[in-house]
Amino acid sequence: MVAKLMLVFVGFDVLFAMCGGLLMGFSLIAEQTMTASPTINNVAQNLLLDQCPLTAGVVNGIFIFVTFLLSLPALFLPANRGWLRAQGWLVVVCATFTLGLGLAVWVGTLQTRVKLSGIWGNQPPLVVSLLQQKFDCCGYFNATTPPFEVDNVCLNSLVAAQKGGCIAKFSSFANSYLDLIFTAAFGIVGVDVILVMCVAMVLKYRQEQERYRHIDQKNNAGGF
Template identity: 25%
Template sequence: MVSRKLMGFWALFDVCLLAAGVVSIIFSVVYRKQDILLNLTISKADLTAALVMGIMLVATFIFSIGAIIQKNHVTIGLVILNYILVADAVVVLVIGSFVWFFSLQQRNNYHALYVELPASSRVFIQDKFSCCGYFNGSDAVEPSTFCTSSQIAFTNALDPSDVNNADSFCVTKVTAFTDYTLNQMFSYTYGFMPIVLGLLLFSLCVINKRKEDERFKKIDAKRGGRGFV
């Protein structure tokens, strides 16, 4: 018989899998709100990927309940569950790695996105961070409350390669926000991997234990039900 301790660990990781799926779905829904900096940092594709991943993890949890309640000699459900968990692990790895790789080239990656923003959004960012232009004073700059004609002229005269002038341009302040957000995203995503792999490991243990119990039952039956002692 499968020990209570083993089943307890299996149940713990299964509940954690459900929690991971729910967190991913909530993230996808909540971060669709209208927020200029968040919308710049997190694309609709990212939110859709989080939603798909969350649905997959919740669906895996639901399937796992049906698999674990099968009779002791029926292990096909748990075998299928393990294949599903492998697919979940691949999805988690791909999504987490995509966000991580994107975060390595933020200054250039977000430049393309920054340029595509509406002028009103760039005005908001300039006034919020008290900066003018992205890489330099003439790069995608918009007249705003902070970026007056004189301020734009002053910023445009600064040397972008001088670290002392970094705070005058928007790239440093924008990527400081995006870096924190992206780090949180791929850290949480990679954090789902131990849960998926842990459940996979304990499912394998349950399968082996159930097969072992069935094998001893058959041996016991051949001995006339007298046991080994």
């Protein structure tokens, strides 16, 4: 029973560290991707990633790794409870941090169309044209509301009127893309919660072992 408990604890502790690596890796790769020249394939993702708290994600990932490193003494010192308590509180902090990031992205999806309208309006002609080509549409609301670019998709006002605006397609893409991000963040929080429960169970077991040791010492002392 004890071996299974420690195995589960170690497993989720390693999974906790892997989640930190995933969070940091995604944030760093996203920041690097955003510096690349816009293309049809990356233009929409880059605009959405620019609205995400990527720097905070890197900080959170670093904090998760530090917490994992501080948990190692708890594994190699089977009678120690201080390191376990510290790890438990730090995991709670990490979970709260990650939950805040996920909620920030989720709240942004509640007003997707309004936010995307402002984002679209601030883009240079090249980006607007790339978005029109990606979603096969013309303008955000329609071709009569700027910014709108004439390109190989929107050849003229007649074609643009037939294709319609990008609001529906862009919003749908944004919601799907951001849903993956905040769902992943909430999944990491779930791992954190399970790890906290494992820490609590290991703490309880070690506390009981400590109490039994004190009882044995008293019994042995009474025998003399």
